[in-house]
Amino acid sequence: MDTTQRTEQQRSADRRRRELLEAADRVVLRDGPQASMNAIAAEAGITKPILYRHFGDKGGLYAALAKRHTDALLASLRAALDAPVDRRERVESTLDTYLAAIEARPQVYRFLMHPAEGSTGGDQGFDVGKHSAPLLRRMGEELAQVIEERVDLGPESQRLARVWGHGIVGMMHAAGDWWLGERPCSRADLVRSLADLLWGRLAAAGDRVGGPGF
Amino acid sequence: MDTTQRTEQQRSADRRRRELLEAADRVVLRDGPQASMNAIAAEAGITKPILYRHFGDKGGLYAALAKRHTDALLASLRAALDAPVDRRERVESTLDTYLAAIEARPQVYRFLMHPAEGSTGGDQGFDVGKHSAPLLRRMGEELAQVIEERVDLGPESQRLARVWGHGIVGMMHAAGDWWLGERPCSRADLVRSLADLLWGRLAAAGDRVGGPGF
DNA sequence: GACTCGGGTTACCGCTAGTAACATCGCACC
DNA sequence: GGTGCGATGTTACTAGCGGTAACCCGAGTC
Numbered sequence: 001m002d003t004t005q006r007t008e009q010q011r012s013a014d015r016r017r018r019e020l021l022e023a024a025d026r027v028v029l030r031d032g033p034q035a036s037m038n039a040i041a042a043e044a045g046i047t048k049p050i051l052y053r054h055f056g057d058k059g060g061l062y063a064a065l066a067k068r069h070t071d072a073l074l075a076s077l078r079a080a081l082d083a084p085v086d087r088r089e090r091v092e093s094t095l096d097t098y099l100a101a102i103e104a105r106p107q108v109y110r111f112l113m114h115p116a117e118g119s120t121g122g123d124q125g126f127d128v129g130k131h132s133a134p135l136l137r138r139m140g141e142e143l144a145q146v147i148e149e150r151v152d153l154g155p156e157s158q159r160l161a162r163v164w165g166h167g168i169v170g171m172m173h174a175a176g177d178w179w180l181g182e183r184p185c186s187r188a189d190l191v192r193s194l195a196d197l198l199w200g201r202l203a204a205a206g207d208r209v210g211g212p213g214f
Numbered sequence: 215m216d217t218t219q220r221t222e223q224q225r226s227a228d229r230r231r232r233e234l235l236e237a238a239d240r241v242v243l244r245d246g247p248q249a250s251m252n253a254i255a256a257e258a259g260i261t262k263p264i265l266y267r268h269f270g271d272k273g274g275l276y277a278a279l280a281k282r283h284t285d286a287l288l289a290s291l292r293a294a295l296d297a298p299v300d301r302r303e304r305v306e307s308t309l310d311t312y313l314a315a316i317e318a319r320p321q322v323y324r325f326l327m328h329p330a331e332g333s334t335g336g337d338q339g340f341d342v343g344k345h346s347a348p349l350l351r352r353m354g355e356e357l358a359q360v361i362e363e364r365v366d367l368g369p370e371s372q373r374l375a376r377v378w379g380h381g382i383v384g385m386m387h388a389a390g391d392w393w394l395g396e397r398p399c400s401r402a403d404l405v406r407s408l409a410d411l412l413w414g415r416l417a418a419a420g421d422r423v424g425g426p427g428f
Numbered sequence: 429g430a431c432t433c434g435g436g437t438t439a440c441c442g443c444t445a446g447t448a449a450c451a452t453c454g455c456a457c458c
Numbered sequence: 459g460g461t462g463c464g465a466t467g468t469t470a471c472t473a474g475c476g477g478t479a480a481c482c483c484g485a486g487t488c
Contacts (some may be wrong), residue, residue, distance in 0.1 A: 012465095013465090016255055016466095018294070029438090036443085036444065036445085037444080037445065037446085038443095038444080038445095039272045044292075046466095046467075046468095047467070047468060047469085048445085048446080048447095048467080049446085049447075049448095049466095049467075050466075050467065050468095051449080052445090052446065053466085053467095057445075057446075058445065087417070088417070107341065114259070122404055123251060128230075135389060136391075137392065140388065140392060140463095146284070147416075149422065150421065150422055150424070151419045151420075151421065151422055152419055152420045152421060152422040153419055159399055159403070159407070160407055161397065162392075162398065163389055163393075163399075163404060163407040163408065163411070164411050164416060166388050166389045166391075166392040167385040167386075167388060167389040167407075167408055167411055168385065169413070170385045170386070170387055170388020170389060170391075171381040171382065171384045171385035171388070172381075172383040172384070173384055173388065174354065174380050174381060174384020174387065174388075175377055175381040175384060177347075177350075177380075177384075178351065178354060178376075178380040179377075179380075182482095184373065184376065185373055185377075189373070189375060193373070193374055193377040193378070193381075194377065194381055196374070197377070197378050197381055197382070198410070198411070198414070198416055198417065199414055199417040200412070200413055200414015200415075200417055200418070202361075202365070202378060202412055202413075203301070203302070203412065203413040203416075204414070205365045205366055205367055206365075206366045207301075207364065207365065207366060208348055208363065208364055208365055208366040209366070230435095233473085238443095250474085250475065250476085251475080251477085252474090252475080252476095260436075261436070261437060261438085262437095262477080262478095263436075263437075263438095263477085263478075263479095264435075264436070264437095266476090266477065267435085267436095271476075271477075271479080272476065272477090273449095278469065
């Protein structure tokens with residue numbers, strides 16, 4: 001009996017937690033990452049201390065929020081990464097999946113990338129250096145693993161795969177961030193250009209003639 | 215007389231401003247990006263309102279601070295980028311310059327990349343989306359310009375150069391960030407691995423045999 | 429000597445994250 | 459059927475933040 005009762009309570013608590021997260025989501029999407037705990041509590045129809053009972057502190061809430069979105073994005077990326085097509089096509093479709101996601105929900109994306117974990121008093125939020133962008137790290141590790149599984153890189157394969165994983169993710173992220181702000185071209189163009197870069201087109205291109213000097 | 219007097223005052227003000235920036239620098243390097251205006255004022259031996267008279271608001275101070283470091287870093291990168299050697303060597307030395315800089319002064323680097331412009335009351339700091347990482351943007355544009363000047367990319371050269379500029383900078387940044395945290399290999403190894411990636415080694419590598427499934 | 433004017437300070441506002449203390453409802457247990 | 463107890467919720471508070479208004483004082487000028 002004790003156990004069933006416990007699970008009963010836990011279920012209720014979990015549902016509560018999910019409701020709170022959804023309210024927080026709405027507020028963060030509306031107000032950006034600097035949404036206040038007061039605002040979130042109000043949106044959920046309750047008051048602050050309840051939020052703190054559930055999530056510890058603001059960092060905890062934001063981490064829980066970020067985890068949901070990160071998991072979702074990673075799942076769709078994994079699908080693109082696992083498709084049984086040739087490598088170039090896989091790379092392009094993964095890039096496109098990521099870009100489509102940030103294009104569809106830029107607010108979510110900004111929240112994940114720039115948590116802006118302000119906090120003034122006390123400040124025992126999460127550490128700046130270590131948790132600043134967990135999404136990038138997770139994507140990098142994930143990609144590293146796929147690369148190492150799938151590509152034959154010789155003796156130093158593990159190190160190379162990890163460097164490349166993080167490097168490619170960073171490339172995708174920075175280019176996406178810039179593209180989202182300026183929209184200088186279509187998504188397909190961007191995908192193709194980035195894939196070209198990874199395919200060594202920079203190295204293969206010739207020097208420009210008639211350039212400045214020399 | 216009026217003009218000389220004016221320049222006299224302006225000089226004094228500029229010197230003051232530089233002193234304040236140096237004090238701010240010390241505090242930010244010690245306390246991280248969430249250093250408070252009070253702390254900075256105290257370090258400079260004065261009180262808050264003076265800071266606000268000089269820099270407007272916290273965003274202004276941080277922007278001024280960031281500009282100094284950004285300019286310095288960009289100058290050394292430009293030197294590496296302009297060296298009259300072959301492309302691969304130039305790419306490697308630019309990567310190495312950047313990595314050496316963030317390795318030598320990780321606190322500065324963290325400040326530049328993760329401004330964490332918290333702020334609670336009033337919050338009219340600088341806008342999150344637009345100024346979140348000006349260093350990355352500036353580096354991306356700079357690199358794009360160099361690429362377009364130096365490399366022959368055919369008809370779409372301008373677009374390609376910009377995409378690649380931001381992409382490569384992002385790759386460098388993310389890989390550097392990860393490397394700085396985990397130190398999984400030497401700087402030279404990292405530089406070589408990244409250059410290999412840009413040189414198309416990922417595309418050239420064969421599929422792994424005996425991998426999972428298939 | 430009155431008068432402005434730039435550099436400086438004190439004292440405050442409104443806001444934030446986070447907490448302590450009190451109220452209340454449901455429910456098992458004797 | 460009363461009774462303790464634990465979860466849920468509230469009000470009222472603290473400490474500290476960014477930012478500002480008001481005053482203050484010494485140096486130069488007529």
